[in-house]
Amino acid sequence: MPRKTLEIPLSVEHLSILDEKGKVDKNLEPKIPKDRLLRLHRMMKQGRAFDQRMLSLQRQGRIGTFPPVSGQEASQLGIVAAMDPEDWMVPAFREMTAELWRGRSMESILISANGFNEGADAEDGEGPATDFPVSVPVGSQMLHAVGIAWGIQYRKSDRVVATFFGDGATSEGDFHEAMNFAGVWRLPVLFVCQNNQWAISIPRKDQTRSETLAQKAIAYGFPGIQVDGNDVLAVYAAAVEAVDRARKGEGPTLIECVTYRMSVHTTADDPKRYRTDEEVDAWKKKDPVERFEKYLLSKKHLTKKKIASLEEDIEGEIKEAVKRAEEKMGTIGDPLEMFDHLYAELSPRLKQQRDALERELSELQEDSNHG
Amino acid sequence: MPRKTLEIPLSVEHLSILDEKGKVDKNLEPKIPKDRLLRLHRMMKQGRAFDQRMLSLQRQGRIGTFPPVSGQEASQLGIVAAMDPEDWMVPAFREMTAELWRGRSMESILISANGFNEGADAEDGEGPATDFPVSVPVGSQMLHAVGIAWGIQYRKSDRVVATFFGDGATSEGDFHEAMNFAGVWRLPVLFVCQNNQWAISIPRKDQTRSETLAQKAIAYGFPGIQVDGNDVLAVYAAAVEAVDRARKGEGPTLIECVTYRMSVHTTADDPKRYRTDEEVDAWKKKDPVERFEKYLLSKKHLTKKKIASLEEDIEGEIKEAVKRAEEKMGTIGDPLEMFDHLYAELSPRLKQQRDALERELSELQEDSNHG
């Protein structure tokens, strides 16, 4: 074959079901039972409200830095709604709504956001045993999902793993290695890219020259799909297909959710330095929560009144959670606990360091009592 | 757009010009002046002969471990023949023929293969000032090419950079980061993949699920082309196009040269453990040197007699080079030189360590004189 274009047996699709006005494409509309639709709606609302509450707590100095999620609720919930609780989730650091859906408590999120390792305690409800903790180093968690998926395949289980990461994460070497490994062994992984247009101040187009992030899957020989990430129905439909492929042993899928970070990168960030209000306003019109609400209203699954009472319930729950978290935080914080959980057992040197610190703290206490 | 396949404005081509029997596709035949064709032929022959000579030197214990190049001559020479001497080359560790073409001396290769850093000395002819030394960590050198290319763009120079790497290297995170950076800034880089089917014992198909390596360029928004890497005309033609694009500011190209490592991975390797003789024999039929020779014979650029005398010349040159290298190696090796060239200036501690070693060596010498 002297010179010819090669057929690559992979294509990249785009999927959108519920448009910006809340109008649904009947042919594509997934069949989701009403109670699940309402749970999705509730979670979206709760996620949004809790995010805003955290922002004000942070501004009051009652919690530390955190990465708000507003705008990405559909991109996250559409995925986890298509999974079983026994499936695995390996998040990055901005998947708060997905964590809430999976069962993590608001308290545990608040405790973490206050710099207590105890935010990860099982008894405080950090979610099912198949959920990884938050991972801060961008892109690095994807490989853990691959390892879990390999274990699933080895044990002939039919579980799947979903791992989340941002548009920025696609530039990291770890993204590449994870995608490649998953492709080679056809592992049951959903690679869920939260393309929220920004990696701190770097816009999507400066992150990579490729037109879509979904097409990066072509490099690894498995399908990629781009979905409207502010359309929870589209995200859900794509996730159902990907979960199905994965369970059947047909391997991984890359799902690019096109969405928007409506708030700051973290509470330490000032987005006015790098993006315009117009851009933010334009995306506000595509708000995933409002859109989904319109859809449910039009389907008569909801009424304005029900929404108002739901909002009230959520406010109450959040208030309770903040109270419980603050109570709990009053009872923890013994510095000596920092030696716990690094190893199964403390080495003699660590024991010695722990003991010395204990002694020192009491000596210093005495000093200040006397001083 | 509800559900549709996206148009990706990138395709992957395959190119082959000179077939296994040495028959050329007239429509695609590049116009290469006779003297350049003959230089290419000479280099191929020299590369092959020197490779075999090194193998026997290694077996005699006269040099250390090295990675033979046999089989990949066309994949390398087709690229460098399309470049100017002032362009940059950033090799991996198996680009001996490309280095020879660019002006590195056989002596310097031998000196390196004998564990002397002096193999990199300019006065020993390690090639032009725009050639990087060999890089052993797989895939890592590609980023250096990107940095050089960025410098070229910054200085508004019209130079280009070619960087070489193997099929195995495409799995490393560095490959991904280099390709992505080059894409973002449309840098003048030729990414030249020597797909020789094996990464030590791992076959190409276990390295990645993608059907071609060339298609990986799609992930970065620039073109990839797969060429018959044992066809020097095809490699050359693809390189000319890529150099042209790069010089015009149109950015990088990925060139996948489909070739074969006909010999061992390194002299420490035993390929019988992982591949069959049949496979090797099948590839021998596609030998790039023989194929090109047939082409030149049919074009009457060469005669059997000329070839025989060329072979004799080369043998003589190699013999001379081995002699010169062994002479040179007799004169170097002062251990104190290991402190040189790490920093521009030795720190006090390093001076002290160097002096202490000097003293110790003379004390030990005395001891053994007396002992």
Place this chain on the structure above:
Amino acid sequence: MAKMTMVQALNLALRQEMERDDRVIVLGEDVGVDGGVFRITDGLHEAFGRQRVLDTPLAEAGIVGMSVGMAAYGLRPVCEIQFSGFIYQAFHQIENHAARLRWRSRGRFTVPMVLRAPYGGGVRALEHHSESREAYWAHTPGLKMVMPSGPRNARALLVSAIRDPDPVIFYEAKALYRAYREEVPEDEETLPIGESQIVREGDDVTMISYGAMVRPTLEAAEDLSQSDGIEAEVVDLLTLSPLDDEKFSRSVKKTGHAVIVHEAPGSFGPGAEILSRLAEKSFFYLEEPVLRITGFDIVIPLFAREKAYIPDARRIAHQTRKMMKRG
């Protein structure tokens, strides 16, 4: 002279070096319009444009590997790793290449690059944002490891690092970024890499520290002086590698007692080498074991507990006092 925070002082160093030498290129994540997450590169983008202040994709090995190539090409890249907790993504490019290219090419290619990274705790940051692991680099042949302790020396050392012919790892203490202001001359100022400074004189005990720990060490020294009449000589290393072992060894010959303070985990930490050099050079002058006051051999805890981890003036004074009373 203007009073500047360390952020402003570092910014001044970058700005002046960029004005002086068009080979100097600043690159990293968010260093452009955003001015860096700590604003060290604030305004440089406007002053020098997109090419000189290069926002990169999110990839640390990419940033460092590319800088190696840029340096070899003849530029002077100053790259920023957003937090030193993510420098490991680039470890191989540093060890395999930045530290070795001069050596591998026998001087034909050199790597005059600076790798800046914020390190250390004390600013209530997230996981991976508070580590102090300078020992990795101090142990790596081919690198220099610089750690300023305040606005003025940070500026002077950064200028020297940029002009240095070899790769310099430059760790900036986040805790110092906006902690206080210092007079920083507008005119060029450099400091030699590899030279420590005696920042307080005293005859009773030698306290050796660097980076963010110099301030609490000085505070502890004041406390010891006022409450116990113990006069500490305080040495600010400024550079960890190459380590200036002359000044502190000489000081210990005078004082007979030594305390080393750092934030990094103690075991196999920088203090071990400092102690070893002391043992080598001042062994017969040491009246008792050298005291290492350091981070514990654990991951620095999340911020609710970080104060208990990081040595502070109270801990330093307390432990030093106990040692001096015992001695």
Place this chain on the structure above:
Amino acid sequence: MAKMTMVQALNLALRQEMERDDRVIVLGEDVGVDGGVFRITDGLHEAFGRQRVLDTPLAEAGIVGMSVGMAAYGLRPVCEIQFSGFIYQAFHQIENHAARLRWRSRGRFTVPMVLRAPYGGGVRALEHHSESREAYWAHTPGLKMVMPSGPRNARALLVSAIRDPDPVIFYEAKALYRAYREEVPEDEETLPIGESQIVREGDDVTMISYGAMVRPTLEAAEDLSQSDGIEAEVVDLLTLSPLDDEKFSRSVKKTGHAVIVHEAPGSFGPGAEILSRLAEKSFFYLEEPVLRITGFDIVIPLFAREKAYIPDARRIAHQTRKMMKRG
């Protein structure tokens, strides 16, 4: 008992642990049909199949990151990094995750993985194939760092490492792989991680070493005994972290003199911590400065000169002799 090389002994450990526990998975580059470039995994592929002996694509961060996930899932990955010079490609997965997942999840997920890598010089290898940088890992909280010194203890320690509930970095000296044979029992044998051994008794000087350097140290000790009547006590650390500082400190209390031998660069190297522990625990027994005999603070040279870099019995004996004569 069969006489085995270290290669065979390590192979035995892997084989028996794989037989015993189907959670044990060997993975890495060329570990399958090829049996690993040093043949440590020879035959395992045939015995246990492709799944248990997993050839991976060429990506070290991938291997380690994937192993973290496998371990958290409930498996016991034993991954091979082909040469420790390429472990840096995975540094972030080790520091950011392997070492921290237990801590980050408060014990909910654990990382019982072993990361094997050949280290050190002496086999005429290419660049990046001869480094000795165990200090990086010994300084990293959350890891254990094991370095056997011969066939029998390598086998026993590898078994212990595989069964350990936490991540273990396991550095194997290439120079020992086929250097000699030793009796290795077919029956299960383990050795506790974190315990050193006294491998030669003596009253005059304590020599502390580990890994490939134990043999030349023992040779030097013999030489000192025969030519000078100096009797050295030799301590083989076996584990660097957690460091067993009891045995060597006790020994120095007896001998009053100490020599530390390692291949790694001296500055900020493992010897500094060993010396510091000695200074802490046996200060008043030390009659003179501890001697560190180590690699120089440079990149280990290409193999034509590596002999001059790596401490050998002659150098060790010579320097120790000088010290003892001076003392």
